Amino acid sequence: ERRLAIQSWRGPGRTKDGTAIEILANVQDGAGARIAAGYPAQGVGLFRTELCFLSAQSEPSVTEQASIYGEVLAAFPGQKVVFRTLDAGSDKPVPFVSHPDEENPALGVRGIRLGNVEPGIIERQLDALALAAEQQGIAGAKVMAPMVATLDEARNFATACRARKLSPGIMVEVPSVALLADAFMAEVDFFSIGTNDLTQYTMAADRMAPSLAALTDPWQPAVLALISLSAAAGIRSQKPVGVCGEAAADPLLACILIGLGVSSLSMAPAALAGVGIQLGEVTLSQCQEAAEAVLRTTTTEQARATAREMLSPTI
Ligand code: PEP
Numbered sequence: 212e213r214r215l216a217i218q219s220w221r222g223p224g225r226t227k228d229g230t231a232i233e234i235l236a237n238v239q240d241g242a243g244a245r246i247a248a249g250y251p252a253q254g255v256g257l258f259r260t261e262l263c264f265l266s267a268q269s270e271p272s273v274t275e276q277a278s279i280y281g282e283v284l285a286a287f288p289g290q291k292v293v294f295r296t297l298d299a300g301s302d303k304p305v306p307f308v309s310h311p312d313e314e315n316p317a318l319g320v321r322g323i324r325l326g327n328v329e330p331g332i333i334e335r336q337l338d339a340l341a342l343a344a345e346q347q348g349i350a351g352a353k354v355m356a357p358m359v360a361t362l363d364e365a366r367n368f369a370t371a372c373r374a375r376k377l378s379p380g381i382m383v384e385v386p387s388v389a390l391l392a393d394a395f396m397a398e399v400d401f402f403s404i405g406t407n408d409l410t411q412y413t414m415a416a417d418r419m420a421p422s423l424a425a426l427t428d429p430w431q432p433a434v435l436a437l438i439s440l441s442a443a444a445g446i447r448s449q450k451p452v453g454v455c456g457e458a459a460a461d462p463l464l465a466c467i468l469i470g471l472g473v474s475s476l477s478m479a480p481a482a483l484a485g486v487g488i489q490l491g492e493v494t495l496s497q498c499q500e501a502a503e504a505v506l507r508t509t510t511t512e513q514a515r516a517t518a519r520e521m522l523s524p525t526i
């Protein structure tokens with residue numbers, strides 16, 4: 212019966228009392244976007260552009276890049292598509308990027324820091340996004356930078372985007388951003404919380420290490436506290452805050468994220484219906500009450516149990 216419900220759920224995302232929640236897909240290229248469009252996705256919340264280039268030996272030209280990015284826009288006509296600039300480095304080396312030899316690649320030159328070793332690489336990518344958007348007649352295409360840690364990075368990125376008529380956002384993956392969320396939000400149009408890295412950097416635990424799974428758990432109360440700070444800054448500034456890490460695909464945690472003030476959830480297409488169905492079974496105020504209670508817990512076990520207790524009459 213559950214499988215049938217999942218197959219037939221078509222969206223859009225909303226809570227039981229009708230609060231709209233955007234349910235978006237994570238994609239990695241045009242082919243993936245066309246597949247995602249067959250699922251009940253209201254758009255793309257995270258286009259991981261670096262995954263298009265894992266075997267590219269030289270940097271594709273601006274026109275070549277634009278045609279790849281255009282395919283993703285074309286798969287979701289008139290819908291939201293959020294690009295992410297290259298998050299090469301660490302677990303995702305890209306052949307045409309000269310990654311320095313590093314002792315701690317996860318703490319090294321990755322994400323927006325690439326601009327330091329490959330001058331112009333992010334700007335050329337933004338040129339390509341602007342070209343693709345123009346070709347498709349899209350105004351204000353959304354693009355966000357990964358691994359932002361300082362206000363200067365956010366400000367410079369936003370300036371580069373606005374110069375190309377792109378709408379800038381940043382990922383919240385480094386605790387420094389969540390801790391100074393209002394100041395960061397003042398620089399950009401939106402946040403997208405990358406819970407995989409935010410958890411890794413909050414708990415100082417390698418997300419690739421299976422033996423550290425108890426630490427790399429987005430139910431860690433400290434991680435939830437940072438998500439809460441980020442979402443609250445979005446509410447104060449009336450700018451959207453989404454979640455695009457694995458946490459968004461956990462139906463129970465999705466309810467808590469919504470309760471914390473997150474307005475969109477982006478995930479692997481196969482997870483969309485399960486999350487959408489669960490959101491439809493709880494009200495916004497139930498999510499908010501559960502989120503408040505979860506914020507008072509001090510362990511992952513308590514956090515999960517509290518959420519389950521407060522939402523399970525309905526879930
Ligand atoms: C994240 O860190 O949560 C995220 C969505 O980015 P990635 O998994 O690509 O690092």
Ligand code: MG
Binds near residue numbers: 357384405407408
């Ligand atoms: Mg990340």
